[in-house]
Amino acid sequence: MRKKSDVIVLIGMMGTGKSTVGAHLAAETGYRMLDLDAMIAEKAGCSIPELFEEKGESYFRELESAVLVEALKVPGSILATGGGAVLRESNCGEMLKYGWVVALAATVDEIVARVGEDKGRPLLAGGARQRVTALLEERKHAYNFAHVTIDTSGKSAEEVSAEILMHY
Numbered sequence: 001m002r003k004k005s006d007v008i009v010l011i012g013m014m015g016t017g018k019s020t021v022g023a024h025l026a027a028e029t030g031y032r033m034l035d036l037d038a039m040i041a042e043k044a045g046c047s048i049p050e051l052f053e054e055k056g057e058s059y060f061r062e063l064e065s066a067v068l069v070e071a072l073k074v075p076g077s078i079l080a081t082g083g084g085a086v087l088r089e090s091n092c093g094e095m096l097k098y099g100w101v102v103a104l105a106a107t108v109d110e111i112v113a114r115v116g117e118d119k120g121r122p123l124l125a126g127g128a129r130q131r132v133t134a135l136l137e138e139r140k141h142a143y144n145f146a147h148v149t150i151d152t153s154g155k156s157a158e159e160v161s162a163e164i165l166m167h168y
Ligand code: S3P
Pocket: 012, 013, 014, 015, 018, 037, 048, 081, 082, 083, 084, 085, 120, 121, 122, 123
């Protein structure tokens, strides 16, 4: 039996590659890929930007916590979370309880290059570089609870995925 949970949870800021790396990990392990934002959008019946626009961020955070708890109970899975899923301490506790938690990190330059002026990310409205810098400062300790942290800057998703599996 494996010592680590068969639920691999990817956390990290937007643009650190959680979804892309998650897809590689799923292919490598045979685990099922789960994308928390996609699950939230499905449950809400609308896109993430629409949800922010129509119901506001706090409603989104409620739904995010509820869907996270459900998603963590799917065995044999790679769960790519949204960058703000760690903002509630109770969410971090749930992740540690059910999963093996991997934080992906990247520099501001790398994040901005990856996300650009992405309209699908409401929290970046008003200028990606400025917003990413501010969010990274606000969240600088938020991802530290992970079991492992991997710097993804300058690396391909395959490389990051292989590095994660070396720790698994
Ligand atoms: C958010 C990150 C997004 C999404 C939402 C809020 C955040 O997910 O959940 O826009 O607070 O950092 P990604 O990290 O997948 O972009």
